[in-house]
Amino acid sequence: MANMSMQKNPMPSQDPEVRRQNFDEVALGYTEEQALDEAARCLQCKTKPCMKGCPVLVDIPGFIKKIEDKDYEGAYQVISQTSALPAVCGRVCPQESQCEKYCTRGVKGEPVGIGRLERFAADWHNDRSSARPEKPKSNGRRVAIVGSGPSGLTCAGDLVRLGYEVTVFEALHQAGGVLVYGIPEFRLPKRIVQKEVEGLKLQGVKIETNVVVGRSVSVDELLEEGFEAVFIGSGAGLPMFLEIPGIYARGVYSANEFLTRINLMKAYLPDTDTPLSHPNKVCVIGGGNVAMDAARCARRLGAEVTIAYRRGMEELPARKEEVEHAVEEGIQFETLCAPVAILTEEDVTSGLRLIRMELGEPDDSGRRRPREIPGSEFEIEADTVIMALGTSPNPLIKDTTAGLTINRKGGIVVNEDGLTSRERIYAGGDAVTGAATVILAMGAGKTAAKAIDEYLQGNKS
Numbered sequence: 001m002a003n004m005s006m007q008k009n010p011m012p013s014q015d016p017e018v019r020r021q022n023f024d025e026v027a028l029g030y031t032e033e034q035a036l037d038e039a040a041r042c043l044q045c046k047t048k049p050c051m052k053g054c055p056v057l058v059d060i061p062g063f064i065k066k067i068e069d070k071d072y073e074g075a076y077q078v079i080s081q082t083s084a085l086p087a088v089c090g091r092v093c094p095q096e097s098q099c100e101k102y103c104t105r106g107v108k109g110e111p112v113g114i115g116r117l118e119r120f121a122a123d124w125h126n127d128r129s130s131a132r133p134e135k136p137k138s139n140g141r142r143v144a145i146v147g148s149g150p151s152g153l154t155c156a157g158d159l160v161r162l163g164y165e166v167t168v169f170e171a172l173h174q175a176g177g178v179l180v181y182g183i184p185e186f187r188l189p190k191r192i193v194q195k196e197v198e199g200l201k202l203q204g205v206k207i208e209t210n211v212v213v214g215r216s217v218s219v220d221e222l223l224e225e226g227f228e229a230v231f232i233g234s235g236a237g238l239p240m241f242l243e244i245p246g247i248y249a250r251g252v253y254s255a256n257e258f259l260t261r262i263n264l265m266k267a268y269l270p271d272t273d274t275p276l277s278h279p280n281k282v283c284v285i286g287g288g289n290v291a292m293d294a295a296r297c298a299r300r301l302g303a304e305v306t307i308a309y310r311r312g313m314e315e316l317p318a319r320k321e322e323v324e325h326a327v328e329e330g331i332q333f334e335t336l337c338a339p340v341a342i343l344t345e346e347d348v349t350s351g352l353r354l355i356r357m358e359l360g361e362p363d364d365s366g367r368r369r370p371r372e373i374p375g376s377e378f379e380i381e382a383d384t385v386i387m388a389l390g391t392s393p394n395p396l397i398k399d400t401t402a403g404l405t406i407n408r409k410g411g412i413v414v415n416e417d418g419l420t421s422r423e424r425i426y427a428g429g430d431a432v433t434g435a436a437t438v439i440l441a442m443g444a445g446k447t448a449a450k451a452i453d454e455y456l457q458g459n460k461s
Contacts, residue, residue, distance in 0.1 A: 003040035006109030011116055016328040020299050023185040023268070026325060027091070030113075035120040039067040041112050045104050050114060053098040055443025056083050056154070060099055060114055067117055076125035079118060084157035084200065085150060085179075085442065087126060087192045090119025092183060093439045094319055126195055135204045139163035141456055144227040146213045146397070149177020150438045151429030152233035153197065154445030155452075156205045162453050165204070167227070169211040174264060177235055178430075179438070181264040182256070184293050186300075187322075190263075214396035219425060229424045229452045232412060233445060236391040236430035242285070246342030251279075251349030255286070255294040255388035262297050279303045279384035283352050285339055286388030287311065290435075292322040294386045295331050305331045306380060310338040310357050310370040338370070340377065342385055351381045391435045401425070409434055418448030426452060 012028040013019075019026050030038065042064045050060045059078050066075035079086045095115035103111030143159050145152045148170040156166045174180055176193040201207060213219060213234070222230050239254030241247055258276075261267040267276035282298040284291050287309035295305045307326070309316060312335050316323055327333075336357045343351035356376035359368035392410045405413040405421040411434055412427040414420050420427050428444025430436055 002043070003037055005041060008041065008110045008113040009034045009038045009116070011113075016325075016330075019186065020296075020329040023300055025189050026186045029123055030116055030120045035067055035117060036070070038113050038117055039064050041105055042068070043104055049102040049104060050099045050112075053100070053102045055098070055439050056089075056446055058082050058099075058118075063121060064112070064114070064117055067121060072121055072124040073129060075117075075121035076129075079121060082446070083442070084154045084445075085196050085438075086118060087122035088150070088179060088188065088196060089439055089442070090115050090117075090122050091188050091192070094437055096320065098439065126192075133199055133203050135202065136161055136163050138165055138204070141165065142167070142227045143452060143456075144169065144222045144230045145233060146219070146230065147171075147177055147233040147235055147429075147431070148175040148197070148207060149233055149235050149429060149441065150179060151235075151431075151441035151445035151448075152177065152231065153200060154442040155231045155233060155428070155449045156445075157200050157203070158446055158449035159452065160200065160204050162449075164453075164456075165206075167206040167208060169213050169217070169222075170207060170209045171212045171234075172264065173209050175207045175209060177233075181260040182290070182293070184259065184263055184297055186296070187293070212396070214400040219397065219401045223424060228456055229426065231418070231445070231448050231452065232397055232420075232425065232427040232431050233429045233441070234394065234397055234431045236393045236411075236433075236435045238392045238394045238410070239387065240389045240391060241387050242339060242389065244339060244341050246344050246349070249342055249344045249347050249349045251383055252342060252385045253387070255284070255290045255386050256391060258294050258386050259290070259297065268297075268301055276301075281382045282306070282384045282386060283308055283380060283382040284386045284388055285309075286390075287316040287318060288388065288390070289318045289322055290390075291386075291388035292318045292326050294388050296326055296329060298384070298386070299329050299331055303384070306334055306382075307331060308334045308337055308339065308352070308354060310336065311359065311367070312336055315359075315367060334380070336370070337378075338372070339385075343379065349383055349385055351379050352385060353377055353379050391430075393431045393434065397431070416447075417451035418444060419451060424455075 063075040063078040099114045100111035142165045145156045145168040160166045175197045179193045239256045265274045278301045282303045282305045284295045284307045298305045337354040341353040356373045357370040360371045363369040403422045418426040418428045426448040428448045429441035
């Protein structure tokens with residue numbers, strides 16, 4: 001029987017007072033009963049409008065129908081036909097601005113909880129299935145992937161299933177890219193990422209860590225070594241800073257460094273080899289998901305945390321769910337303000353000077369442009385300041401690969417198939433677009449994999 005409730009089933013989660021003391025996953029996942037109830041809200045629209053919001057074209061009504069029929073493994077298999085990372089996407093994709101945005105149920109109520117159902121199906125499979133994925137027969141052709149983030153893993157997964165011998169080169173000591181160094185454990189447990197990575201390895205994907213392409217080996221050398229095509233999915237790991245007084249003081253971090261030390265290096269643990277000083281008062285500059293992640297990590301280290309953002313609460317670019325979780329965990333927001341100086345005592349951060357802002361005319365993005373209010377400066381205490389202002393692609397690849405066309409923001413220029421200005425060299429994800437979402441990076445990986453296959457099979461110039 002159809003469930004015509006206007007609201008989706010709420011996601012069970014840890015109590016805020018408990019979770020801000022630990023790094024365990026906040027969202028606990030649907031029970032079987034909740035998943036069945038939520039799946040019954042799907043109208044099984046013949047036109048499948050939700051699919052046009054999915055960059056990897058998951059058959060959303062198809063997998064939801066499997067859940068409704070209690071065929072949970074079948075639901076997972078439907079998802080995995082087009083998505084290499086179902087358990088990841090079910091947790092971190094911004095469904096509200098993608099598939100759920102086009103859900104018919106969202107016209108007069110809340111859309112179906114597509115992401116929550118995807119997570120349910122993936123977790124059901126991971127917790128219960130012992131079947132090993134089949135290793136496809138090799139076609140004898142080799143492709144190199146630079147970077148083991150979502151675009152690289154997706155490209156690798158699609159190509160290995162077509163019979164290619166795929167090797168992924170990862171600069172860090174653990175595969176997963178931004179999934180392991182950028183997204184906190186309480187949003188995306190690392191065991192989930194490693195489970196997905198291990199599944200690809202069982203299918204034949206080779207992963208070489210501690211290889212910095214552009215230093216350890218160049219893209220051209222990979223081609224010379226016999227790889228017939230290279231996909232660059234090296235991400236956007238170069239942090240942006242404000243050029244203001246005090247920016248080089250001790251206690252100032254990029255969100256990239258702060259999150260990498262916590263997520264990948266476990267710097268919050270007492271027995272770690274790379275300890276991180278536990279801050280007392282933290283100010284995070286920025287309003288995106290990365291800012292929320294950094295702030296919520298700092299809160300779990302015991303700090304009082306303030307997020308400073310130059311627009312208002314309504315303009316925060318972070319997911320609504322992440323903002324709500326931050327508020328529940330006791331993080332304060334100073335909106336309509338911008339930093340003008342980091343205050344220091346003997347080169348150590350002691351506070352932040354900010355100026356009040358007001359919103360003026362819309363800028364090129366359509367959002368109202370913030371402008372300073374003269375004479376409105378104020379100060380707050382902080383022993384740690386975290387800059388979460390965005391990232392751009394690291395220039396290492398472009399500086400060591402002749403002939404690549406680069407745009408003014410440092411991204412690699414590609415055509416609609418992910419092909420760069422160099423034959424046999426493809427690129428996708430944040431290395432092309434700058435910092436974006438996991439699912440968009442995955443979509444770029446799929447596009448490039450299809451184009452690489454067509455090119456190497458002689459079906460495309």
